[in-house]
Amino acid sequence: MSILEVEDLSISFKQYTGGLKQKHHHVITDLTVTLEAGEILAVVGASGSGKSLLAHAILGILPSNAGMSGTIKYAGDELTAARQRAVRGKEIVLVPQSVNYLDPLMRVGAQVRTSVKQGDAIRAQRKVFQRYHLKSDVENMYPFQLSGGMARRTLLSTAMVSEANVIIADEPTPGMDPAVIVEALHHFRELADNGCAVMLITHDIESALKIADKIAVFYAGTTVEVAPVDDFFGNGEALRHPYSKALWRALPQNDFIPIRGSQPDPSALPSGCLFAPRCEKATLECGQARPEMRNLRNGMVRCIHAT
Amino acid sequence: MNKRVNRHIGLFLLLKSVRMATLLVAICFISFLLIKNSPIDPIQAYIGADMLKVGPEQREKIAEHWGLDQPIIVQFVSWGSALLTGDLGTSMIYRRPVAEIIHERFLHSFVLMITAWVLSGIIGFAMGVISAMKKDTWVDKFIKWYCYTLASTPTFWLGLLMLIVFAVWLGWFPVGLGVPAGVLAENVTIADRIHHLILPAMTLSVIGVANVALHTRQKLLDVLASEYVLFARARGEHGFGLFWRHGLRNVAMPAITLQFAAFSELFGGAVLAEQVFSYPGLGQATVEAGLRGDVPLLLGLVICSALFVFVGNVIADLIYYVLDPRIRERRMI
Numbered sequence: 001m002s003i004l005e006v007e008d009l010s011i012s013f014k015q016y017t018g019g020l021k022q023k024h025h026h027v028i029t030d031l032t033v034t035l036e037a038g039e040i041l042a043v044v045g046a047s048g049s050g051k052s053l054l055a056h057a058i059l060g061i062l063p064s065n066a067g068m069s070g071t072i073k074y075a076g077d078e079l080t081a082a083r084q085r086a087v088r089g090k091e092i093v094l095v096p097q098s099v100n101y102l103d104p105l106m107r108v109g110a111q112v113r114t115s116v117k118q119g120d121a122i123r124a125q126r127k128v129f130q131r132y133h134l135k136s137d138v139e140n141m142y143p144f145q146l147s148g149g150m151a152r153r154t155l156l157s158t159a160m161v162s163e164a165n166v167i168i169a170d171e172p173t174p175g176m177d178p179a180v181i182v183e184a185l186h187h188f189r190e191l192a193d194n195g196c197a198v199m200l201i202t203h204d205i206e207s208a209l210k211i212a213d214k215i216a217v218f219y220a221g222t223t224v225e226v227a228p229v230d231d232f233f234g235n236g237e238a239l240r241h242p243y244s245k246a247l248w249r250a251l252p253q254n255d256f257i258p259i260r261g262s263q264p265d266p267s268a269l270p271s272g273c274l275f276a277p278r279c280e281k282a283t284l285e286c287g288q289a290r291p292e293m294r295n296l297r298n299g300m301v302r303c304i305h306a307t
Numbered sequence: 308m309n310k311r312v313n314r315h316i317g318l319f320l321l322l323k324s325v326r327m328a329t330l331l332v333a334i335c336f337i338s339f340l341l342i343k344n345s346p347i348d349p350i351q352a353y354i355g356a357d358m359l360k361v362g363p364e365q366r367e368k369i370a371e372h373w374g375l376d377q378p379i380i381v382q383f384v385s386w387g388s389a390l391l392t393g394d395l396g397t398s399m400i401y402r403r404p405v406a407e408i409i410h411e412r413f414l415h416s417f418v419l420m421i422t423a424w425v426l427s428g429i430i431g432f433a434m435g436v437i438s439a440m441k442k443d444t445w446v447d448k449f450i451k452w453y454c455y456t457l458a459s460t461p462t463f464w465l466g467l468l469m470l471i472v473f474a475v476w477l478g479w480f481p482v483g484l485g486v487p488a489g490v491l492a493e494n495v496t497i498a499d500r501i502h503h504l505i506l507p508a509m510t511l512s513v514i515g516v517a518n519v520a521l522h523t524r525q526k527l528l529d530v531l532a533s534e535y536v537l538f539a540r541a542r543g544e545h546g547f548g549l550f551w552r553h554g555l556r557n558v559a560m561p562a563i564t565l566q567f568a569a570f571s572e573l574f575g576g577a578v579l580a581e582q583v584f585s586y587p588g589l590g591q592a593t594v595e596a597g598l599r600g601d602v603p604l605l606l607g608l609v610i611c612s613a614l615f616v617f618v619g620n621v622i623a624d625l626i627y628y629v630l631d632p633r634i635r636e637r638r639m640i
């Protein structure tokens with residue numbers, strides 16, 4: 001049984017554009033993704049593809065003007081708002097994307113200790129700071145006294161001390177030293193090997209490949225492919241979806257060919273396959289209906305022509 | 308607190324003092340000019356109702372006695388040099404040293420203002436917090452309505468209303484004055500004084516809460532919409548605990564600052580309230596000194612109130628140095 005299952009999740013924002021006209025921004029559409037205990041799932045995709053919103057939806061901290069449909073299950077049962085309130089911070093934790101998520105008027109040591117739900121909070125906090133090369137005086141500092149990298153390490157520490165079952169890390173590494181990044185990734189692997197489920201949202205596919213088990217590729221608010229890491233090699237011939245292949249080939253260490261065109265605007269999504277306007281393999285059929293997510297070669301894909 | 312910040316505060320206070328001194332000179336001079344050019348005849352003010360019995364010769368003598376026959380600038384300089392030796396002069400209407408009157412009146416006013424200040428600060432802050440935590444509920448709507456209505460209510464009007472309801476109709480409180488009428492000073496008890504203090508202090512507080520409450524409400528709404536509160540929620544914090552850990556610190560500082568910076572409004576409100584309640588404080592003395600052309604007393608009061616407001620502002624500025632770690636512990640990384 002998967003520890004976390006997101007099924008057909010859709011999120012939209014209403015916007016009033018002059019008068020009574022309403023515009024719907026479909027920022028997440030029919031998104032399906034699962035997280036297994038003991039596994040790291042890396043989530044990659046362009047900016048604005050809905051990665052952070054998925055994380056916020058799981059924790060139940062979406063903005064109040066967001067409309068949501070679909071189901072999220074945790075440990076087999078539906079994750080209702082009441083259950084979200086009960087488990088967040090204890091069983092499911094978030095590493096937020098920006099350092100502004102630290103309370104500016106609270107010492108960072110105290111902010112990390114808040115996450116320790118059992119045992120000696122001070123010991124746990126000092127241990128994790130040591131692991132991330134944060135000196136002992138850092139715990140008494142306020143966020144404004146930290147460099148960007150130090151603040152990131154603090155945010156990461158809040159999740160690492162929590163002993164949660166599920167960690168959702170939203171781009172935890174930018175601005176950190178390469179050595180600390182390696183340490184952090186090792187730490188995620190270690191937690192996963194001890195039975196934790198990790199969702200690692202990242203732009204750094206290269207690093208993700210080293211520690212993740214599977215990679216989910218996001219495009220325009222939906223998952224287009226979930227593939228085992230071993231499929232990311234060569235020219236992407238083992239990958240299933242045209243977007244994943246193109247994304248892989250666009251990396252500097254590969255062909256470095258950018259994908260032409262841009263992600264569709266959330267207020268004007270194509271009616272068929274969301275990738276159709278940019279897809280080289282697109283046929284007439286692609287524009288008629290949204291492709292379903294289907295199993296293919298030990299992974300999943302949302303493309304009718306994928307083989 | 309480290310040395311750098313201490314030096315910073317020292318420099319800050321020095322600058323402020325220089326500013327204060329120049330400001331005081333300017334204020335005194337302008338008030339002096341205004342009074343001298345007002346249609347009020349200080350000699351008439353001094354003599355009062357016996358004016359008809361006083362001949363022109365006597366008038367001249369009185370003028371000479373007070374130095375009123377000298378050019379304005381000479382009068383100002385002689386008043387100013389006396390001031391530097393600590394002598395505020397003698398009140399023309401009370402015929403007692405100005406310093407003595409101000410001292411006595413200030414104690415009365417101070418008790419009134421501090422009571423109103425503390426009450427309005429605490430109640431206003433609590434109202435703002437409740438309003439923001441319960442945003443868009445009927446409690447919030449009621450508090451907002453109250454604040455907007457009260458913020459536009461003149462103090463004297465509210466004072467009169469309070470007098471009519473609580474003193475005249477209900478008879479709970481005395482109609483005015485700071486002590487019971489016809490009782491010897493030594494027989495006046497603390498309870499008497501408090502009894503006389505309640506209505507004017509309430510009038511001032513009832514109006515004073517509006518500013519703090521609205522300001523605190525807005526600040527707390529900003530804080531509650533912030534990313535760090537979102538993260539606190541994501542970590543399982545909620546309700547009062549969340550406010551206590553992340554809200555209070557972030558909204559208390561601006562509220563305290565605002566409250567100190569509001570010293571001028573407090574003083575202004577006290578002047579009107581004291582007048583309505585015939586409460587023998589600085590405000591009432593100011594009105595009398597102004598109406599009857601008592602130049603030494605008025606100038607003394609001007610200095611006193613300017614200092615009072617100024618001290619409030621300096622404290623408001625200093626609070627950030629002392630309380631905000633972002634300023635207190637600033638150091639380079």
Ligand SMILES: Nc1ncnc2c1ncn2[C@@H]1O[C@H](COP(=O)(O)OP(=O)(O)OP(=O)(O)O)[C@@H](O)[C@H]1O
Nearest residue numbers: 013025027046047048049050051052053054063266
């Ligand atoms: N409060 C909001 N109101 C309206 N639209 C929003 C809101 N929050 C996010 N969006 C939109 O939702 C889409 C997805 O945003 P999200 O933050 O999840 O992207 P992301 O994949 O995390 O991007 P990045 O890699 O830049 O962090 C974007 O188009 C964004 O503009």
Ligand code: SF4
Nearest residue numbers: 273276279286303304
């Ligand atoms: S469904 Fe068609 S348009 Fe969409 S990715 Fe597959 S081939 Fe391209």
Ligand SMILES: [Mg+2]
Nearest residue numbers: 051052053097
């Ligand atoms: Mg994001």
